Structure formats: structure tokens, C-alpha cells
Amino acid sequence: MLSKLKMSILIGSFLVLAVLPFITEWIDEPFYVDLMARVMIFSIAAMSLDFILGYGAMISFGHALYLGLGTYAVGILAHYEVTNGWLQLLVCISGTAFIAFILGLISLRTSGIYFIMITFALAQMFYFLGISLEAFGGDDGLPIDTRSEFFSFFDLNEAWNMYYLILGTLTVIAIVLWKVINSRFGMVVRGSHSNDARMQAIGFPTMKYRLAAFVIAGVVCGLAGFLLGNLTEFLTPEYMHWFRSGELMIMVMVGGMGTLFGPLFGAFAYLMVEDFLANFTEYWQFYFGPLLILLVLFAKQGLWGMLPGKEDMSDD
Amino acid sequence: MTLLLFIEQFLNGMQFGVFLFLISAGLTLVLGIMNVVNLAHGSLYMLGAYFASTFFGLTDSLIVALILTIPVMLIVGILIELVVLRTMYERDHMDQVLATFGLILFFNELVRIIWGVEAQPLTLPIWLSGNVEILPDAPYPVYRLVIIGVGMAVAAGLFWMITRTRMGMLIRAGASNRPMVGALGVNIRFLYTMVFGLGAVFAGIAGLMAAPLQSVESGIGEDMLIFAFVVIVIGGIGSIRGALVASIVIGIFETVGRSILPVLMLEVVDSETAQTAGPALASMLVYILMAVILFFKPQGLFPARTG
Amino acid sequence: MTEPLLKVDQLHKSFGGVVATDSLDFDVMPGEIHAVIGPNGAGKTTFVAQIAGMLKSDSGSIVFDGRDIAGKTAPERSHMGLARSFQITSVFRNFTALENVSLSIQAHAGHSFKFWKRASTDRDLTEPAQKILDDVGLGDKALDLAGNLAHGQQRQLEIAMALATSPKMLLLDEPTAGMGSEESENMRKFLNELKGDYSMLLIEHDMDTVFSVADRVTVLVYGRGIATGTPEEIRNNAEVRAAYLGEDEVTTGA
Numbered sequence: 011m012l013s014k015l016k017m018s019i020l021i022g023s024f025l026v027l028a029v030l031p032f033i034t035e036w037i038d039e040p041f042y043v044d045l046m047a048r049v050m051i052f053s054i055a056a057m058s059l060d061f062i063l064g065y066g067a068m069i070s071f072g073h074a075l076y077l078g079l080g081t082y083a084v085g086i087l088a089h090y091e092v093t094n095g096w097l098q099l100l101v102c103i104s105g106t107a108f109i110a111f112i113l114g115l116i117s118l119r120t121s122g123i124y125f126i127m128i129t130f131a132l133a134q135m136f137y138f139l140g141i142s143l144e145a146f147g148g149d150d151g152l153p154i155d156t157r158s159e160f161f162s163f164f165d166l167n168e169a170w171n172m173y174y175l176i177l178g179t180l181t182v183i184a185i186v187l188w189k190v191i192n193s194r195f196g197m198v199v200r201g202s203h204s205n206d207a208r209m210q211a212i213g214f215p216t217m218k219y220r221l222a223a224f225v226i227a228g229v230v231c232g233l234a235g236f237l238l239g240n241l242t243e244f245l246t247p248e249y250m251h252w253f254r255s256g257e258l259m260i261m262v263m264v265g266g267m268g269t270l271f272g273p274l275f276g277a278f279a280y281l282m283v284e285d286f287l288a289n290f291t292e293y294w295q296f297y298f299g300p301l302l303i304l305l306v307l308f309a310k311q312g313l314w315g316m317l318p319g320k321e322d323m324s325d326d
Numbered sequence: 327m328t329l330l331l332f333i334e335q336f337l338n339g340m341q342f343g344v345f346l347f348l349i350s351a352g353l354t355l356v357l358g359i360m361n362v363v364n365l366a367h368g369s370l371y372m373l374g375a376y377f378a379s380t381f382f383g384l385t386d387s388l389i390v391a392l393i394l395t396i397p398v399m400l401i402v403g404i405l406i407e408l409v410v411l412r413t414m415y416e417r418d419h420m421d422q423v424l425a426t427f428g429l430i431l432f433f434n435e436l437v438r439i440i441w442g443v444e445a446q447p448l449t450l451p452i453w454l455s456g457n458v459e460i461l462p463d464a465p466y467p468v469y470r471l472v473i474i475g476v477g478m479a480v481a482a483g484l485f486w487m488i489t490r491t492r493m494g495m496l497i498r499a500g501a502s503n504r505p506m507v508g509a510l511g512v513n514i515r516f517l518y519t520m521v522f523g524l525g526a527v528f529a530g531i532a533g534l535m536a537a538p539l540q541s542v543e544s545g546i547g548e549d550m551l552i553f554a555f556v557v558i559v560i561g562g563i564g565s566i567r568g569a570l571v572a573s574i575v576i577g578i579f580e581t582v583g584r585s586i587l588p589v590l591m592l593e594v595v596d597s598e599t600a601q602t603a604g605p606a607l608a609s610m611l612v613y614i615l616m617a618v619i620l621f622f623k624p625q626g627l628f629p630a631r632t633g
Numbered sequence: 634m635t636e637p638l639l640k641v642d643q644l645h646k647s648f649g650g651v652v653a654t655d656s657l658d659f660d661v662m663p664g665e666i667h668a669v670i671g672p673n674g675a676g677k678t679t680f681v682a683q684i685a686g687m688l689k690s691d692s693g694s695i696v697f698d699g700r701d702i703a704g705k706t707a708p709e710r711s712h713m714g715l716a717r718s719f720q721i722t723s724v725f726r727n728f729t730a731l732e733n734v735s736l737s738i739q740a741h742a743g744h745s746f747k748f749w750k751r752a753s754t755d756r757d758l759t760e761p762a763q764k765i766l767d768d769v770g771l772g773d774k775a776l777d778l779a780g781n782l783a784h785g786q787q788r789q790l791e792i793a794m795a796l797a798t799s800p801k802m803l804l805l806d807e808p809t810a811g812m813g814s815e816e817s818e819n820m821r822k823f824l825n826e827l828k829g830d831y832s833m834l835l836i837e838h839d840m841d842t843v844f845s846v847a848d849r850v851t852v853l854v855y856g857r858g859i860a861t862g863t864p865e866e867i868r869n870n871a872e873v874r875a876a877y878l879g880e881d882e883v884t885t886g887a
Binding site: 063069071116119120122123124126127128130131132134135138139141142143252256259260263267293294295296298299300301302303305306307310 | 357361363410413417419420421423424425427428429430431432433434435436438439548552555556558559563605606609610613616617620621624625626
Binding site: 189 | 685732735755795
């Protein structure tokens with residue numbers, strides 16, 4: 011169970027997010043709705059990465075791939091005039107699950123440095139694939155003309171509807187992932203992080219579980235991509251670039267690895283800092299690079315890890 | 327696809343393989359001996375290209391540029407090792423990935439600040455820009471043959487050093503059993519710095535040689551880095567021999583594959599499909615090869631460490 | 634004449650030029666404790682790793698409970714009744730002692746593709762886990778993080794985790810490693826209590842433990858079994874004494 015402080019921060023944040031659109035209306039700054047919508051999408055993506063990276067020690071340097079795949083699912087179908095949201099969602103989920111399964115089969119046979127390099131290379135392969143697909147815009151990308159249609163009364167073109175869909179998804183995903191992390195399945199993933207040999211010695215065929223976790227993480231990230239495609243109304247292979255994967259890892263670290271909720275805030279922190287620095291100077295990465303190194307050296311536990319209050323080990 | 331065209335692509339593939347080898351050799355040693363993931367290795371390649379174009383611009387001589395770039399790259403490599411990499415040896419891979427990722431950001435921006443956003447021009451001197459007839463009626467650029475030659479020379483020199491010198495023996499020992507070498511009382515820090523510096527020099531040479539062939543701009547290191555990763559994964563971490571074999575194989579596979587595949591596809595599908603799917607599939611070839619090899623040998627073809 | 638529970642025939646394993654296991658014959662009868670001793674580098678842990686399924690032998694056969702297990706993975710062997718404790722403590726440091734043992738129980742309670750119910754409060758797991766912790770003497774430490782336990786307690790936890798998998802045979806790799814004399818004495822008492830209910834292959838350096846607990850002893854030198862017999866027979870064996878020359882462990886024993 012989370013400490014009281016962390017619980018309050020979480021609930022407080024969700025409440026703020028829930029009423030944010032009303033606040034922006036009041037201060038007449040609708041831009042913030044879109045901004046936070048974007049932040050929330052990356053929170054979902056970051057949480058999905060923490061699931062395998064923080065808890066399972068699978069350092070996947072190609073996670074942004076699934077973000078991109080989600081946008082492609084929406085975009086390609088919309089391009090062919092299939093705008094039914096349910097259908098798009100089905101394609102998104104099954105597509106990302108399938109690809110994550112195959113990639114997981116290939117890469118999870120390895121570990122350590124090999125695993126990092128392979129996930130990097132395989133994700134990049136999809137990036138190059140995306141660039142070479144002229145039919146879908148190549149590296150220029152493709153605009154998505156219509157957002158997904160779910161219910162006739164729920165028009166996603168309304169900014170608030172989009173926002174609340176994203177918030178709703180974030181809330182559900184956060185709860186589900188938290189449940190899974192503490193379930194029997196989650197225990198196996200976490201145990202395999204610490205000591206895979208030990209897990210096998212007590213009788214767990216760990217590969218199966220790690221593969222399942224890998225697929226789950228991919229599908230959740232794909233969902234984030236689905237929302238991203240709808241929000242930005244744009245499809246581009248850039249979302250799959252390894253640089254994006256690096257950003258996701260930064261969000262996880264800044265938030266706090268292996269905490270699930272930390273990366274939620276990590277995404278927020280990273281995107282805010284990036285926005286701030288980018289306004290400052292065009293060469294913001296020049297400053298961010300060394301800053302990142304310093305963070306790794308001195309603030310590794312991330313924001314969530316710096317909060318006082320260890321998790322209470324007893325019951326729910 | 328004529329035989330001549332095939333030979334030309336084959337040689338191009340070897341030349342590309344040379345670049346890959348120069349980059350991967352250093353990287354595989356760093357990975358194998360120091361157990362550090364260094365994403366910024368591509369940045370060294372990029373810096374080599376930038377320094378080369380600047381020195382060439384100043385002296386109009388490629389040879390002088392080479393002579394100047396080598397010590398500069400060595401110094402840059404040593405600096406990076408002393409300032410950043412040293413802090414990462416005891417850290418886990420995640421930290422190393424993030425920290426060296428930060429280095430990439432830094433260097434990519436640094437070159438734009440120092441040299442501007444425009445790509446740096448570097449044209450070949452007259453004596454290198456001609457063609458030579460490798461077969462009757464088959465002209466091939468002299469420069470590319472020079473690259474292959476330089477690459478082979480470096481590979482030979484590296485092999486000599488690894489197998490015949492004391493330093494080389496330490497490197498081999500370090501690649502297969504790192505803690506032991508430290509326990510033997512060898513000055514590990516010095517070894518690490520030298521290995522990293524050497525890797526930087528090689529990557530820089532690759533950058534220098536590549537500069538006349540491609541545009542010198544920010545971010546060119548990362549595309550090569552990915553290939554270097556594939557090479558190392560296939561060749562085996564810590565193995566120079568593996569890096570050489572894998573580099574040549576990948577270089578040829580990638581280059582020849584890219585030109586053959588669309589042609590082969592025309593035999594099977596119509597030209598429209600071949601035009602769209604061809605390049606797409608071609609870009610995936612190398613990765614498919616990697617996946618297949620990994621399926622049978624998850625540690626690569628010549629892993630330096632036993633298990 | 635009962636069949637041995639574990640029968641190892643001509644087991645062979647080499648790494649490059651080094652022979653770690655040299656055509657080794659070995660068996661464990663039901664209910665007995667068969668200890669393996671030998672100087673450092675004799676290949677004891679390599680031997681255990683092959684039986685546990687973490688290392689593939691070059692040749693030879695391993696038959697457990699009447700079945701050839703050479704092709705079976707480590708998890709499969711665990712489900713057949715083979716449990717292992719590690720020489721270097723391998724408990725899950727970030728989990729509580731109770732969670733550690735619960736994991737062992739969970740591993741043998743069907744598949745774990747269960748995504749909803751909280752595992753750490755699941756009575757089907759925690760009740761049997763608590764019982765085992767009580768048996769081992771760690772009952773009051775159930776909610777402590779494994780990483781915070783004293784070294785000797787962690788070794789006990791190792792064994793608790795092995796016991797929780799309802800094994801027929803235990804592979805214990807130096808259970809008393811790093812323990813003081815009182816802790817070792819407790820461990821010896823405990824192992825004697827377990828004898829009969831569980832068969833054991835015991836790797837040990839501590840001769841007091843070997844002589845007070847083992848039914849049979851095999852001496853391993855450079856991967857080869859140079860002698861097998863009762864503790865008394867081994868103590869008096871000239872070849873064995875020669876192999877241990879220079880080592881301090883050839884003391885009086887119980």
C-alpha cells in the first residue's frame with residue numbers, strides 16, 4: 011500500500027486534472043487542455059515502460075516503437091476511410107500485441123547489453139520501414155483527417171471530449187497496472203528482475219512471463235499511441251525514433267524507476283522542462299545533455315523516490 | 327543485374343563494412359572489457375568527420391587532416407573517458423544508457439553551435455577522385471578502394487597488436503574475464519583509458535574517411551551506431567574477429583541487398599509494388615539477418631566470454 | 634534393494650580445456666543425506682548446477698525419481714521434486730521473508746497468469762508460507778525485508794524457499810556458509826530433523842556439519858570422485874587426507 015503522502019499526491023493530481031478544463035476556461039487559456047492531454051498520453055507510455063523496465067529490468071531501448079505503431083493504426087485506417095474507433099482500437103491492440111510478441115521472442119532470449127542493443131536496432135528497423143513507406147507519407151508523415159469515431163454522441167473533435175477520454179484512459183491504466191504489479195503475475199515479473207536463476211530454481215519458467223509482460227507493456231504503449239494519433243491528427247515515423255525511446259526512459263528515471271506512479275509525474279516533469287528550455291534557446295539539448303548526466307549521477311531515485319515514506323509492507 | 331553492377335555493389339559493401347569495422351572494433355572492446363554501454367560512440371564518428379573537414383579546409387590536404395585528426399580524437403576520447411565514463415563503470419546499464427544518451431544530445435548540439443547548422447563540405451583532392459579500372463570497362467572510384475585498403479591495414483594492425491603485444495594480451499584477457507585482470511594488479515584505469523582512446527581514434531578515422539562521401543552534419547553518428555550495434559550483436563561482444571567478420575557481412579548484405587532486392591522483386595511482383603515494398607524490405611534485411619543469427623546463437627558468432 | 638532417488642552416471646563437463654566434472658558416478662538413496670566435499674575448485678557447484686538444470690552437461694546421464702531429466706529445464710526439475718539452495722545467498726532482497734517463501738509456494742500452485750488479486754495478502758499463499766517460516770525458525774521475521782535479515786537468517790530463508798516447493802530432494806550448496814558456530818549448530822539440528830522426510834545432496838566445506846549430518850560422503854577432486862563412503866571411512870582414507878593437505882578443515886569432527 012502506498013504511503014499516505016503519496017496517496018494524497020496521486021489523488022490530488024487526478025482531481026486537478028479532472029477540473030483542469032474548467033480552470034482553463036475560467037482563465038481563458040485553452041492551450042493548457044491540449045498540453046496536459048499530451049502530457050497524459052506520455053504518462054501512459056512512461057508507465058508502460060516502467061512496467062517492464064523498472065519492475066522487470068528489461069531495458070528496452072525501443073519502446074517508443076509502440077507509440078508510433080498506435081498512431082499508425084489510427085492513421086492508416088483513417089487514410090482508407092475506416093474511422094470507426096472500435097475497429098481502429100481492435101487493429102491497434104492486436105497489431106501491437108503481435109509485434110511485441112515477435113520482437114519479445116527474438117530479444118528476450120538475450121539479456122544485458124545484448125538486449126538493449128537488439129531492442130534499439132529492431133525499433134529503428136521499424137522507423138526506417140516507416141520512412142520508406144511512401145504511401146503513408148514516408149518521413150514527411152501523413153495528416154489524419156478525422157479522429158476516431160466511437161459513439162455518435164461523443165465527438166472527439168471537441169477538445170474537452172478528447173481530454174477526458176485521455177484522462178479516463180490514464181486513470182484506468184494506472185489502476186490496472188497497479189493491480190497487475192501486485193498480483194501473482196506481477197510478483198513473477200518483479201522476482202525475475204532480482205534474480206532470474208532463483209526464479210527458475212523454484213519452478214517458474216520465467217521466459218513465458220517476461221514475454222507476457224513485454225507484450226502487455228507494448229499494448230499499453232500502443233494505446234497511448236492511439237490517443238496520440240488522435241490528438242495530434244498526424245502520423246509520422248518520428249514517434250518511433252530511438253530518440254523518443256530515450257525520452258521515455260528519461261521520463262521513467264526522472265519519475266522514479268519501479269514505482270509506476272513516479273513515471274506519471276516524470277513525463278510531466280520532462281515535458282515541462284523540455285518546453286521551458288526550448289523556449290530559452292534553440293540549443294537546449296546542449297544544456298539538457300549534461301543535466302541528464304548529473305541527474306543520473308545524483309538523483310537516480312527520481313521524484314517519487316525522493317518523497318518520504320516507505321511503502322507499508324503489511325496488508326491492503 | 328549485371329555482373330559488373332554486382333561487383334561494384336560488392337565493393338561498395340566492403341567499403342561500408344570497413345566503416346562499420348572501424349566503429350565497432352572500438353565499441354566492442356569498450357563493451358567487452360569495460361562492460362559499459364556507450365551510446366555516444368557514434369558521436370565520435372561524427373566528431374571525426376567534423377574535425378577532418380575543418381583541418382582539410384585549413385590545409386587542403388587530406389593526409390595532413392588525417393595526421394591532425396588522430397591525436398585530436400585521442401584527446402577527445404580520453405577526456406570523455408575521464409570526465410564521464412569513469413563515473414559509469416560501477417553503475418548498471420540503465421544509468422550508462424541514460425548518461426551516454428545525454429552525451430549524444432550534448433555533442434549533437436555542440437557541433438551545431440561550433441560549426442553551424444549547415445553541412446560541412448569536404449571535396450576529394452584530385453589524386454583521389456578518379457576512377458580505376460578494376461576490370462576491363464569497369465571503372466571504380468579510387469577513393470573507395472583506398473578506404474578498403476586503409477580498413478584492411480587497420481584491421482591487420484589491430485590484430486597484430488591484439489595478438490602480439492602485451493597491451494593486446496591484456497585487452498584479450500580483459501574481454502574474457504574482467505575481474506581477473508584487475509586482480510592481477512594491472513593498472514586497470516590506464517588500460518580502460520587507452521582502450522577508449524583507441525576506439526575514439528578508430529571511429530574518428532571512419533568519420534574522416536566518410537566525410538567526402540556523405541554530408542557532415544549533426545546526428546550522422548547515430549545511424550552508424552545502430553549498424554555498429556547489429557555488428558556487435560552478431561559478432562559477439564568483446565571479439566575483434568567477430569566485429570570484422572560481421573562488419574563485412576553486414577556491409578555487403580546491406581549494400582548488395584538494397585540494390586538486388588528491388589530487381590529480384592520485379593521477377594515476382596509488378597513494378598508498382600516492387601517500387602514501394604522494395605526499399606522497405608531492403609531496409610529490414612539486415613535486421614532479419616540479425617534475428618536469424620541470434621535465434622541460433624544468442625551470444626553472437628564469436629563471443630569473447632564463455633557464457 | 635531400493636532404487637536411488639538420484640542416479641548420476643558418467644557425468645562429464647568441460648569448459649574449453651578445463652574439465653570441471655570428470656566422468657562422475659553418484660547417487661542419493663531415498664531419505665539419506667549424501668554430502669560432497671572437496672578442495673576449492675573441485676567442481677562442486679558446477680556439479681550441482683548440472684543436476685539442478687542450470688548447466689548443460691557434455692555427456693552422461695542424470696536420472697531422478699526414475700526419470701531421465703537431462704533434457705528438462707530447471708523449472709521442470711523443480712516441479713519434479715528437486716529443490717535447490719544457492720551457495721551465494723539468492724533471496725529476493727526487496728521482498729519480505731513471507732513474500733519470498735510465498736513465491737516458492739506460488740510457483741507450485743498452478744500457473745501465475747493471474748493478474749488481479751493481490752498476491753501478498755493471498756491466504757492460499759501466505760498461510761503455508763508462514764508455517765514454513767515458523768518451522769525454520771523465522772516465523773517472527775515474516776514481514777522483514779529479506780535484505781535486512783542477518784546473514785544466517787538469510788541462509789535459513791534460502792532453505793525455507795527450497796522446502797516450500799514440496800520437494801523430494803534438496804540440493805543444498807554450503808548451507809552453513811558464513812555462519813557462526815551457534816548458527817551452524819542450529820542448521821545441523823535442522824538438517825537432522827529434515828532427514829528422512831527429504832533426501833539431500835549436501836555440498837559442504839564445514840566438516841563438523843558433514844560428520845554430524847551426512848550418511849555418506851563423496852570426495853570430489855578436480856571433478857573426479859576419488860572416494861565414497863561413510864564419514865568414518867572417508868576420515869580414515871589416506872588418499873582423501875592427501876587431497877586435503879594444506880587445508881584446515883581436516884580437524885577432529887564431532
